[in-house]
Amino acid sequence: MIKRLKEGVYNVGAIDWDRTLFDEIVPTPQGTSYNAYLVIGKDKTALIDTVEPQKFDELRKNLEDLDVKKIDYLISNHTEQDHSGSIPMILDMYPEAQLITNEKCKGFEMDLLHIPGDKFTVIKEGDEIDLGGRTLRFIMTPWVHWPETMSTYLVEDKILFSCDFFGSHVATSYTFAKYYDKVYHEAKRYYAEIMMPFRNFIEKNIKKVEALDIDMIAPSHGPVFDDPGYIINAYKEWIDPKPSNMVLIAFVSMHESTRKMVEFLADELEKRGVDVKIRNLTTSDVGEIAMDLVDVATIIIATPTVLAGAHPNAVYGAYLANVLRPKAKFAGIIGSFSWGGKAVDVIKSNLSSLKVELLEPVLLKGLPNKEGYEKLKEFAQLIYEKHKEAGLVK
Structure with missing residues (x-):
């Protein structure tokens, strides 16, 4: 299922309607999604993250339905296989694509996916790629919840592709968050299960996010937030050092x-x-x-x-x-x-x-x-x- 964020910006990932357990430990009663985002500029096209290998056919079909003949940049925000597992297949489909990530992520993916080192282009904090009328800027957001995690910011469209940060395990056909009570519950579950040990890092990363001009937050799981303040404020509440009288x-x-x-x-x-x-x-x-x-x-x-x-x-x-x-x-x-x-x-x-x-x-x-x-x-x-x-x- 292809989901349009803006003209030329699409979620081409996969929905896993009946996944009830993640990493063999985390219950996912609402299923989940593996969001991969296609950004089309005047000159270049970028794919941000991939999907679980078992769901690759859905990603491939979405790219074919959009008639994507060429991917210039394949951007990997995070190593875990629900994001990176289909990178080898995408590189087979689009052998000219440059695999863009940071140094730590490169090392992990060479170990876990056996991708040759010469396939990578390593970027650092603040580096940018021009797609032609659209600019991708790379923001290092480590320890949400791995040490190499980064986010990708689409400058002109004010979209932050935040990877696991601000995610929720929800399988849904809608593009943007709307049933906010349900999304809040699942986003809190997601935070509690994987993000909570890294509260101090999250606080620093939220400050980085708030320094950007953002209209949308597009995580790797769950719906996109077209009201970024909603999920940012929820995270601030959860990381507040003062607990409840409970x-x-x-x-x-x-x-x-x-x-x-x-x-x-x-x-x-x-x-x-x-x-x-x-x-x-x-x-x-x-x-x-x-x-x-x-x-x-x-x-x-x-x-x-x-x-x-x-x-x-x-x-x-x-x-x-x-x-x-x-x-x-x-x-x-x-x-x-x-x-x-x-x-x-x-x-x-x-x-x-x-x-x-x-x-x-x-x-x-x-x-x-x-x-x-x-x-x-x-x-x-x-x-x-x-x-x-x-x-x-x-």
Whole structure:
């Protein structure tokens, strides 16, 4: 499906309507798209990025339908194969094309795609290519979310081809974002799952983007934003270092003891004006948990004890928070045990990368009793006071 951004500027990529898992870990319930952009100048033609190799036929057909006889420049903004995987096939179709990218991307693509070094033309920050009446300028935007990622700016048309930056895993037939509540949700999911660990880099890259005169942001996944401020402001909200007055309780319960602890703690927190999200680590969509982590001030891992340690799903929940490195300020561990007591140590070891204050754990033996509930009430009060001290409670 060919999508027209402006006369002579087209999305010729592919839609993957039924892809439900990305990189064998990231759920994509709305499918996704692999956007490749064709820019036609008076003298030269450029293709910005390609598609997953399995979707190459769709890209090829779109180019044939537009009767593209020649591609002068093939621009690679990013190495991952959902962007670069069809480069070898495009070079076979258009052997005269110059493969344009930065030095780091060149090295990665020589390793991953076995493209000979002499096929590349290496560019740097601010370099430009004249297509005849249209100018492409290259903007280095590293760590969104790989070290070599760059963006390509179409100067005269004020379009930023931002690669993964500002993307969303959405399979859709429309060209421009319109159902903004849906797009916001999927863009936040995308940010949470792959961008959140790189907040500091994103802040710097947003400043680069805002220095440009932009009418459209055209990412490599999902719809194009013809209201760039919408997605830029959303990113600013997500990277803001101040979290919300919210607690995420990610739990597993085998025989209901831990569940009772979770429900009691949540009720006590809500009585104190603290918002709570509860996610069952056995059944919840990992993308939804990642989105919760974007905002929360406190992360609680709640686990039963299994063979003297934490439940494997609770370990995964802690590991997920650890690698995504959210802006949370506090973390805690609660749970139930019968005869083994190493669950806390296991969870702690999987939270080592978080810059949080680790609160004193609450680990109860068996089903919580009156004394146990009193400990949970004190724990809720401690969290409330920590949030208040951090200026999060209104």
